[in-house]
Amino acid sequence: MTATWCLKTLLTFLFGSVISQSNINVQNLYTLLFTTNNYNKLIRPSRNQSVPLSVHVIFTLYGISGVDEIEQKLTATGWLEIEWTDELLSWTPESYGGLRYIYYPQGEVWKPDISLQNGFSKLEELGSKFISVFIDSNGLVNWRPFQVFESKCDIDSTYFPFDIQTCHLDFVAWSLSSKDVHITQGRKGIELSDDLQRHGEWKILFSTALNLAESHKTKVRFTIVIQRKPLYAIMNYIMPILLLSILDIFTFKIPVDTGERIGYVITVWLAYAVFLTIISDSLPNSSESIPIVSIYIMIQIFIGTVIVIISAIESGCAHLSDDESVYFLLRAIAAKNCRKPSVQSEQEISKCLDRDETCVTWKEAISALDKYLFWLFLTIFVLSTLVSLLIASLKYI
Numbered sequence: 001m002t003a004t005w006c007l008k009t010l011l012t013f014l015f016g017s018v019i020s021q022s023n024i025n026v027q028n029l030y031t032l033l034f035t036t037n038n039y040n041k042l043i044r045p046s047r048n049q050s051v052p053l054s055v056h057v058i059f060t061l062y063g064i065s066g067v068d069e070i071e072q073k074l075t076a077t078g079w080l081e082i083e084w085t086d087e088l089l090s091w092t093p094e095s096y097g098g099l100r101y102i103y104y105p106q107g108e109v110w111k112p113d114i115s116l117q118n119g120f121s122k123l124e125e126l127g128s129k130f131i132s133v134f135i136d137s138n139g140l141v142n143w144r145p146f147q148v149f150e151s152k153c154d155i156d157s158t159y160f161p162f163d164i165q166t167c168h169l170d171f172v173a174w175s176l177s178s179k180d181v182h183i184t185q186g187r188k189g190i191e192l193s194d195d196l197q198r199h200g201e202w203k204i205l206f207s208t209a210l211n212l213a214e215s216h217k218t219k220v221r222f223t224i225v226i227q228r229k230p231l232y233a234i235m236n237y238i239m240p241i242l243l244l245s246i247l248d249i250f251t252f253k254i255p256v257d258t259g260e261r262i263g264y265v266i267t268v269w270l271a272y273a274v275f276l277t278i279i280s281d282s283l284p285n286s287s288e289s290i291p292i293v294s295i296y297i298m299i300q301i302f303i304g305t306v307i308v309i310i311s312a313i314e315s316g317c318a319h320l321s322d323d324e325s326v327y328f329l330l331r332a333i334a335a336k337n338c339r340k341p342s343v344q345s346e347q348e349i350s351k352c353l354d355r356d357e358t359c360v361t362w363k364e365a366i367s368a369l370d371k372y373l374f375w376l377f378l379t380i381f382v383l384s385t386l387v388s389l390l391i392a393s394l395k396y397i
């Protein structure tokens with residue numbers, strides 16, 4: 001008896017009034033709030049219905065789940081922290097054993113019908129049935145629905161993979177006008193979660209929150225600015241194309257008479273085609289903003305096609321017999337190739353050309369031409385790459 005009393009006194013001393021709360025206190029409070037007071041969740045909880053209710057919204061971003069360039073969609077995971085004062089849900093803690101707060105299922109109290117205005121899928125109630133709201137004795141209600149938000153986002157991928165995208169998440173009370181509720185950002189606006197989940201392709205640069213007022217609605221706009229991590233695209237799209245283009249230029253280093261050449265050049269061209277099929281799904285493609293990378297790839301494939309055609313013509317010519325006439329142009333180019341040890345001076349070359357006999361064979365002419373074509377295509381490749389790089393980096397200058 002004395003021992004129990006001593007223990008009770010000690011615990012009361014240690015934990016103050018907390019210890020004196022009992023389930024009966026909580027039950028009494030629930031009865032008062034929801035039965036005695038006849039709480040109706042359909043009624044906006046303001047004693048004066050002509051004063052709009054202030055609702056504060058804070059968004060905590062947990063991570064970016066994905067960005068879809070084709071559908072122009074951002075998928076972000078996070079939770080909203082929505083706070084308002086429910087004047088009909090307040091009590092005196094002292095009358096209930098110092099009970100300062102309770103939790104109640106979100107479906108049983110009045111809530112503003114806040115939803116994502118620029119959502120991608122159908123309009124839905126935030127949160128879910130099992131989520132409870134926190135209510136303190138002053139009637140402050142704190143509701144934290146966790147959600148995967150899919151929002152419409154204009155994605156401009158011209159500068160892919162060095163692009164920066166700005167996406168908005170607009171939250172609005174769908175049916176309530178600004179006469180009923182005033183939605184504003186909370187003190188912190190938008191926050192990045194402490195354990196923000198990193199995305200493989202996107203990095204969050206910064207985020208802002210903004211209060212917006214439309215004609216008869218108020219809304220909060222959370223803006224997320226994300227930057228693509230270019231390494232992935234460089235490794236997977238740009239490097240293979242660069243390497244294939246270099247391989248393609250080396251076609252001109254393969255002797256035309258070996259017969260390997262057409263096989264080689266067609267293989268490289270097929271590699272382009274297969275590669276394009278693989279990446280065409282992953283490249284951001286919309287007719288509004290064609291990425292510079294796509295144009296660059298098209299140019300490289302076009303050059304590749306030209307190289308295939310030239311190789312085909314050259315292979316055909318290589319099998320002509322040498323007494324068939326060599327085009328004048330070819331002969332002129334090949335003339336320089338005549339500088340063999342046996343042919344010493346310019347005069348001898350011109351003599352050689354003047355005589356009505358072929359001084360160069362087809363093979364010699366073609367191999368001379370190949371030298372020029374090698375350098376020509378190398379120059380085109382380097383120039384097109386540099387120009388593309390320059391245009392892509394213009395945004396940062």
Ligand SMILES: *[C@@H]1O[C@H](CO)[C@@H](O)[C@H](O)[C@H]1NC(C)=O
Nearest residue numbers: 046047048049050051052053
């Ligand atoms: C309700 O609020 C309005 C606007 O502030 C005020 O004019 C009116 O007197 C208030 N009504 C009551 C019953 O307090």
